[in-house]
Structures are given as structure tokens and as C-alpha cells.
Amino acid sequence: MPLDEMNELIRKRLAKLEELRSEGVEPYPARYRVEHAVGPLVAEYDPQSPEALEAAGVRVGIAGRMMSLREMGKTAFAHLQDSSGRIQIYVRLDDVGPEVFGRFRRFDIGDFVGVAGVLFKTKTGELTVQAETVTLLTKSLRPLPEKWHGLKDRETRYRQRYVDLVVNQDVRELFQLRSRLIQVVRNFLDARGFLEVETPMMQPLPGGAAARPFKTFHHALGIDLYLRIAPELYLKRLVVGGFEKVYEINRNFRNEGLSSEHNPEFTMLEFYQAYADYRDLMALVETMMVHVTRELIGETTVHHRGADLRLEPPFAIYTLGEALVKVGGLDAAVAVEEAAARAACAEREIPLKGGETLALLQGFLLDKVVEPLLVQPTFVVDFPRELSPLARSKDDEPDVVERFEFFLGGKEIANAYTELNDPLEQRARFEQQAARRAAGDEEAHPMDRDFLRALEYGMPPAAGCGIGIDRLVMVLTDSPSIRDVILFPHMRPEGGEEP
RNA sequence: GAGCCGGUAGCUCAGCCUGGUAGAGCAGCGGGCUUUUAACCCGUAGGUCGUAGGUUCGAAUCCUACCCGGCUCACCA
Numbered sequence: 001m002p003l004d005e006m007n008e009l010i011r012k013r014l015a016k017l018e019e020l021r022s023e024g025v026e027p028y029p030a031r032y033r034v035e036h037a038v039g040p041l042v043a044e045y046d047p048q049s050p051e052a053l054e055a056a057g058v059r060v061g062i063a064g065r066m067m068s069l070r071e072m073g074k075t076a077f078a079h080l081q082d083s084s085g086r087i088q089i090y091v092r093l094d095d096v097g098p099e100v101f102g103r104f105r106r107f108d109i110g111d112f113v114g115v116a117g118v119l120f121k122t123k124t125g126e127l128t129v130q131a132e133t134v135t136l137l138t139k140s141l142r143p144l145p146e147k148w149h150g151l152k153d154r155e156t157r158y159r160q161r162y163v164d165l166v167v168n169q170d171v172r173e174l175f176q177l178r179s180r181l182i183q184v185v186r187n188f189l190d191a192r193g194f195l196e197v198e199t200p201m202m203q204p205l206p207g208g209a210a211a212r213p214f215k216t217f218h219h220a221l222g223i224d225l226y227l228r229i230a231p232e233l234y235l236k237r238l239v240v241g242g243f244e245k246v247y248e249i250n251r252n253f254r255n256e257g258l259s260s261e262h263n264p265e266f267t268m269l270e271f272y273q274a275y276a277d278y279r280d281l282m283a284l285v286e287t288m289m290v291h292v293t294r295e296l297i298g299e300t301t302v303h304h305r306g307a308d309l310r311l312e313p314p315f316a317i318y319t320l321g322e323a324l325v326k327v328g329g330l331d332a333a334v335a336v337e338e339a340a341a342r343a344a345c346a347e348r349e350i351p352l353k354g355g356e357t358l359a360l361l362q363g364f365l366l367d368k369v370v371e372p373l374l375v376q377p378t379f380v381v382d383f384p385r386e387l388s389p390l391a392r393s394k395d396d397e398p399d400v401v402e403r404f405e406f407f408l409g410g411k412e413i414a415n416a417y418t419e420l421n422d423p424l425e426q427r428a429r430f431e432q433q434a435a436r437r438a439a440g441d442e443e444a445h446p447m448d449r450d451f452l453r454a455l456e457y458g459m460p461p462a463a464g465c466g467i468g469i470d471r472l473v474m475v476l477t478d479s480p481s482i483r484d485v486i487l488f489p490h491m492r493p494e495g496g497e498e499p
Numbered sequence: 500g501a502g503c504c505g506g507u508a509g510c511u512c513a514g515c516c517u518g519g520u521a522g523a524g525c526a527g528c529g530g531g532c533u534u535u536u537a538a539c540c541c542g543u544a545g546g547u548c549g550u551a552g553g554u555u556c557g558a559a560u561c562c563u564a565c566c567c568g569g570c571u572c573a574c575c576a
Contacts, residue, residue, distance in 0.1 A: 007508085007509070007545080007546095008508095008509095008545055009509055009526080009527060010509085010526075012527065012528070013527095041506095061511080068536075068537090070535050070536060070538050071532095071535095071538095072531095072532055072533065072534090072535065072538080072539090073531070073532040073533065074532080074533045075532090075533040075534075075535080076533095076536045077534075077538085078537065079536080088536075090534070090535085091533095092533060093533070094533070095533095108526095108527090109526075111535085117533085120534095121534095122534050122536085123534050123535085123536080124536075126534095126535090126536075128534085128535095142509075143510080143511085143527075144510080144526085145507045145508040145509075145510040145511080145526090146507075146509085146511055146524085146525045147510090147525070147526080147537065148510095148511080148524090148525065148537050149510070149511040149512085149524095149525080150510080150511085151509085151510070151511090152510085152511070153511090153568085154568070155506090155567070155568045155569080156510095156568095156570060158568090158569095163557060167510095193543085209576090210576060211575070211576095212575085254575075256517055256574070256575045257500095257573085257575060259574090259575085259576095260569095262574095262575065320572090351573075360576065363576045364576075366576095367575095367576080386576095387576060388576095392530090395520085421572075426506070439509095443575090443576075480554060481569095484573090491567090491568080492566090492568090494567080
């Protein structure tokens with residue numbers, strides 16, 4: 001038995017389990033008829049007066065995990081928790097009889113219990129189920145963390161999220177909010193005629209972003225495959241195919257460092273709209289952000305790291321150059337001169353290898369200097385073409401692309417651009433990237449001939465946008481680490497564990 | 500990858516500086532208590548002090564290496 005730590009507490013519970021079993025009580029019954037969820041019961045009956053409750057004689061049947069226990073000789077109080085809430089139960093020898101009461105005395109905190117009984121209010125006014133019978137539904141063998149201080153150890157909380165969820169209500173609520181966020185976003189896009197699609201997460205060529213991919217091998221085909229770093233090139237193929245509004249919400253995988261803002265797999269929303277440009281998507285993102293915030297927070301102000309984020313349109317818009325100078329407080333020359341940008345990087349102790357272009361230096365400065373300052377909702381537009389191999393240039397300024405990034409709470413939340421749909425131009429961009437790759441830049445975008453073929457058939461003018469769901473949840477829930485918004489964040493495996 | 504901080508009972512923590520062989524609360528166990536709610540009262544049990552070495556008569560405590568986690572930095576355009 002893999003109960004590795006056969007400590008005294010677990011042995012005691014195993015002994016109780018065997019006792020109950022020997023008395024004919026099945027400690028792991030297959031099913032139980034649950035009549036009521038706890039939350040709605042509390043909502044409906046807690047406002048009622050004790051007298052009204054008694055007169056009504058409301059019979060209920062509930063089930064849940066026992067989270068506390070106060071035994072008093074011939075009676076006991078406990079709290080039962082189900083996914084909708086928590087309610088007190090009152091078990092009395094005279095009500096349930098000696099046999100059931102004797103069994104109940106061997107129930108433990110953490111056990112799943114079914115209770116049938118009548119609602120009443122205690123002296124202190126707490127809505128309570130006076131049990132007529134109690135049924136063991138699952139015997140718990142491991143003790144839960146302490147009732148008062150709970151589970152605080154971050155490592156245990158992340159590794160054993162199931163315990164974290166049992167014990168910490170705020171954690172349950174956070175992940176419920178995350179789920180609702182995705183639902184709200186789906187509804188938002190569905191209502192505007194977008195089609196949700198699924199594209200490959202295993203790709204022969206990892207494209208659509210610049211990042212190191214995870215590599216795997218398909219035995220039957222005898223080929224290497226890469227876990228996708230972005231769905232972009234497949235979603236655009238669908239626009240070629242005639243789906244004018246598409247989106248996908250799912251995981252991207254990047255084989256890079258872990259930090260409070262990076263998990264190797266993370267959730268992206270990407271959406272594409274034909275006949276729209278990046279300005280149209282800016283308006284859409286602005287509307288979406290306000291809508292999502294209202295739906296989830298109930299107002300348009302979000303408290304995040306001590307600041308009040310006001311999600312009220314119109315959001316600020318800066319060009320990259322303006323952001324560097326006006327927000328970042330950098331010398332105006334960094335907008336146009338490589339030497340000035342280089343000097344600014346050196347001043348901020350941003351490590352350089354030498355030979356960086358103005359565009360690359362500006363990218364560094366945006367990330368390091370400006371991004372943390374973009375706390376209120378802000379769009380930054382006009383990125384150098386060099387940093388955006390899949391984006392369309394501006395007609396009057398070919399070295400700049402029609403692109404925006406959206407920042408909130410000092411984090412990059414969204415990245416969008418008018419898509420490059422000129423197949424000849426796209427081929428030339430890929431060739432530039434290939435040259436960089438040949439020069440040793442492993443993150444230069446790979447040449448994707450099938451994608452070019454698709455563009456050659458013709459992709460209508462379109463714009464696309466990616467939104468980092470994890471980071472958005474971090475902002476909305478004021479979470480300091482991405483691990484707090486991912487149910488099972490990646491960690492180094494524990495040593496000596498079974499498969 | 501580097502620096503700093505942490506790892507002691509199931510959980511939350513103290514003890515470490517100033518070495519003498521481990522403590523509290525909760526949870527557990529036994530007893531009492533038929534409206535308690537951090538229930539209460541009496542009693543009781545529970546530990547490879549992250550791992551492995553070293554120094555020492557003696558190590559949770561000092562030293563070294565390693566493991567795991569957190570934070571910061573680097574990396575991540």
C-alpha cells in the first residue's frame with residue numbers, strides 16, 4: 001500500500017475504517033441520493049426566522065465533506081462543505097439512535113458524509129440541519145490541514161492543489177472566476193459571430209511566435225513534432241478557407257524559464273477577423289476588457305497591487321516612441337537613434353550582446369522600462385516591422401507595422417496586428433528570418449511553405465489578436481504569481497514517488 | 500544559471516545567533532459534557548529536525564556539498 005507515511009493518524013483512521021466495515025458499513029459506497037445543494041439552501045432559508053423555519057419543517061438531504069467537528073457527549077455539531085457552500089449539522093443521540101450515533105463517532109474531519117434531516121436555527125442563529133440519519137460516503141485517511149491557519153506552504157499548495165482547494169475558499173473562488181472568465185469571453189465572441197475552432201497543438205513547424213518549442217516524436221509517421229508555441233498560422237489558414245471570424249482558446253507551450261509570470265504551458269485566446277484592421281481590434285479589445293471586468297468584478301475598477309485600475313474607455317494610446325519617451329521618461333532620441341537607445345539600455349543595466357538594431361533595443365526598453373509603468377489600461381502602437389515578421393506594414397511607413405500591444409497592471413495582456421496577407425512580402429520576411437536563423441538566432445521564425453501556399457490562394461484583409469488568459473486572471477484577481485492562477489503549475493517532480 | 504531566504508509533529512510555528520541530544524497551538528487518542536461554532540474541562544500520545552558528509556566528548560543548532568521551494572536577477576524580441 002502506498003500509504004508511505006504510515007503515521008499514527010493514518011493508522012487510526014484505517015482502524016476506524018476496518019471497525020466500520022466489520023459492522024457492515026461500506027466505507028466507500030457507490031452512490032448516494034443527494035436532494036439539495038448546500039448553497040441554495042442557505043440562501044433560501046438563512047433569512048427566515050427560527051419560528052418560521054420550525055413551522056415549515058423543511059426536510060433536506062445533503063452531502064459533503066466534513067470540515068469541522070465539535071463533539072459534546074451525546075450530541076455533536078459539524079460543518080459540511082459541498083461545492084456550493086457550507087452548512088452546520090447537528091447530530092443527537094436521541095434523534096439518530098445509538099447505532100448511527102456510534103458510527104458517527106468514528107467519522108473524521110475530511111470524511112464525505114450524507115445527512116438527511118430538518119432545518120432549524122440554533123440559539124446563536126445559525127442555520128443547521130438536525131440530522132435524522134448520517135451516512136458515511138467516503139472515509140478520508142489523511143488528516144486535513146489545521147482549521148484556523150489552514151494550508152499556507154506554497155509548495156504543498158501547488159503540488160497538492162486538491163488539498164489547497166478543500167481548505168482555502170479563496171482559492172476555489174479564484175478558479176471559479178477563471179472558469180467564468182473563459183465563459184464570458186466565449187459568449188462575447190460567439191455573440192459577435194466568431195466561430196470557435198481547434199487547431200493542432202502538435203505541429204511539424206513551430207510558428208506564429210518567437211520561442212523555444214518542446215519537441216516530440218511521432219513513431220508511426222517517423223517525424224518530429226513540436227508542441228505549438230502559437231496557433232496563429234493555422235487560424236490564418238482558416239481565414240483563407242473562408243471562416244471570416246475564428247477564435248481558439250487553449251494552451252501554448254514554450255520551453256523556457258519558469259517565473260512568477262511564465263509557466264511552460266499557458267492559455268491563450270487568439271481571434272482573427274476578416275475585413276478588420278488593428279484599429280478595429282483595438283476597439284474590440286477595449287470593449288471586451290470592459291465587458292469582462294464588469295461581468296466578473298461587478299464594476300470597472302480593479303484593485304491590483306495597491307492600484308485602482310480603471311477600465312473605462314477610451315484607453316490611452318501611445319506610439320512605441322511616445323511610450324518610451326513620455327511613459328518611460330527616456331531621452332527623445334531613443335525613438336530614432338540606435339546609439340541613444342543603446343545608451344539608455346546601458347543606463348538601465350539591460351545586458352546587451354552588441355550589434356542589436358534600434359528596433360530590438362526599443363523592444364528591450366519597452367519590456368524592461370515601460371511595461372511595468374503601464375498600470376492603467378494602455379495601448380501601444382507602431383512597432384518596428386523587424387520585430388513583427390507576420391504583421392502588415394503601414395502604407396505610409398513601411399518600416400512600421402499596423403500592430404498594438406495592450407497593457408494592464410504593468411503586464412502585457414494582448415498583442416494584435418493587421419495580418420500580412422501579401423504572399424510575396426511574407427515570403428521575403430521568412431527569408432530574412434531564415435538568414436537570421438542561419439546566423440544563429442534560434443528563435444527566428446521558420447519558413448512555413450504550406451502557410452505561404454495558403455496565402456498564395458488569397459487571405460482576405462484581416463486582423464488578429466492574442467490575449468494571455470493567465471495574466472488577465474492574475475490582474476483581475478490581484479494574484480502575484482502565475483502559479484496562483486494555474487491549477488497545476490509545473491514544478492520539479494518530488495523524489496521517489498510512485499508512477 | 501547567480502544571489503538572498505526558507506525546509507523542525509498531519510497543519511501553523513518556536514527553538515538555531517550563544518552546541519548538551521525537541522517544544523506550543525490546532526488536529527489525534529481516552530474521559531466528561533444533549534444548542535456548539537477557533538466549543539470547553541481533565542488526561543495522553545505523536546518527530547529519519549530536507550538529504551549526505553564533516554567538526555566536536557556531544558549537532559535541529561557550527562561547516563561543506565547536494566535536494567526541494569519562495570523571492571530577486573539573468574533568460575523569455
